[in-house]
Structure formats: C-alpha cells, structure tokens
Amino acid sequence: MPVTVDAGDIIAGLALLMSAYATWRTNSFNEKQKSLIESQEKLNNLLLEKEASEAVSGKKADLGASFVKLGSNKHRLKIWNKGNATARNIRLEFPEGNDVLIQSDLDEKFPLESMEKFQSVELNAAVHMGTKSKHVIRIVWEDDSESHNEKLVYTTL
Known part of the structure; x- marks a missing residue:
C-alpha cells in the first residue's frame, strides 16, 4: 500500500x-x-x-588617640570619636604607665561623660629628653552597641 x-x-x-x-x-x-x-x-x-x-x-563609637605637636616644645594627646554613635563614660588606662600626661589635667577631664561623633578632647603632655617615644593607651567606653568597648592605641611622639 x-x-x-x-x-x-x-x-x-x-x-x-x-x-x-x-x-x-x-x-x-x-x-x-x-x-x-x-x-x-x-x-x-x-x-x-x-x-x-x-x-x-550606626550604634558604635570608634575612639582613637594620637599625639599632636604644637610649636617646637608643646605636645598634646588628642582623643577623638570617629564613629557614628556617642561614646559614654570614657576612661583612659595606661598599661605601661603614664610618664607623659599631666595627671591633674587627666583627672580633671576623665572619666569623660560623653563624646559625640567627630568631637575630640586634648590633654597637655609634658615631654622632656627622657620621655619614651612610644606610649600604650587603653581607651574604654560605652556606646549603644555594647556596654564595654576597649581599644589599645599605640601613640608615638
């Protein structure tokens, strides 16, 4: 078919x-x-x-510190907040000892109640020939994210 x-x-x-x-x-x-x-x-x-x-x-503060030289013999330790939140109850500790900052200035300003974003504080420093060039500073604070923050800062003159 x-x-x-x-x-x-x-x-x-x-x-x-x-x-x-x-x-x-x-x-x-x-x-x-x-x-x-x-x-x-x-x-x-x-x-x-x-x-x-x-x-x-947005809830964290970020604190830092460094020495600032003003003129030929004047030095200051500048502590600042570059974070987005306010830091509260800011304290400075010196694990290796404090031989550069003036204690009366330190006692007068710290513990600092609060530090807003981009705010800073300066402390007078007494620098002499025997002052070591590197200093360790522990910055301790509270912010909206945590109740205990700390940061070790190694500052140099």
Whole structure:
C-alpha cells in the first residue's frame, strides 16, 4: 500500500515541529528566569546584610588617640570619636604607665561623660629628653552597641 502525503499531513508535521521548538524555547526561558531569580535572591540577601551591618555601625563609637605637636616644645594627646554613635563614660588606662600626661589635667577631664561623633578632647603632655617615644593607651567606653568597648592605641611622639 503506497503512502500518500497530503497537505494536512504536512501541516500537522509543521505544527509538531513548531510545538517542539516552542517547548524548547519555554524551557530555556524558564532556566534563564530561574537563574535570574537566584541572582536576585543573592543580591537581596547581600543588601539585607549590608543594612544590618550599617545599623550596627550606626550604634558604635570608634575612639582613637594620637599625639599632636604644637610649636617646637608643646605636645598634646588628642582623643577623638570617629564613629557614628556617642561614646559614654570614657576612661583612659595606661598599661605601661603614664610618664607623659599631666595627671591633674587627666583627672580633671576623665572619666569623660560623653563624646559625640567627630568631637575630640586634648590633654597637655609634658615631654622632656627622657620621655619614651612610644606610649600604650587603653581607651574604654560605652556606646549603644555594647556596654564595654576597649581599644589599645599605640601613640608615638
């Protein structure tokens, strides 16, 4: 029996090919969309982490200290807050001893009740020939993130 192909068979074959092509395109589109959704989810998670870390850093104070030379013989220890939050109950400790700062000036200014962002305090320093050039200072404070923060600062003259 001879096989005859008429116009309906050709149209049905083309429809089958078009349907297979459309199915393949849909699957490839779905894969691309799935990878796009995964990328978007990763970006959202990174953004949430960034926002959380910014919220934490917004509650932290960051204190530092360094010696500042004024003129030829005058030195001062400058303590500053470069963090985003207010530091409270600021205390200075000297693990290796204090032989450079004037004790009366230190007692008068510390413990300091609070220090706002970008605020600083200066202490008079008595520098002489026998003064060592490197000093260790432990700065202890409280802020909105923690009730006990401390930082060791190595300052040089």
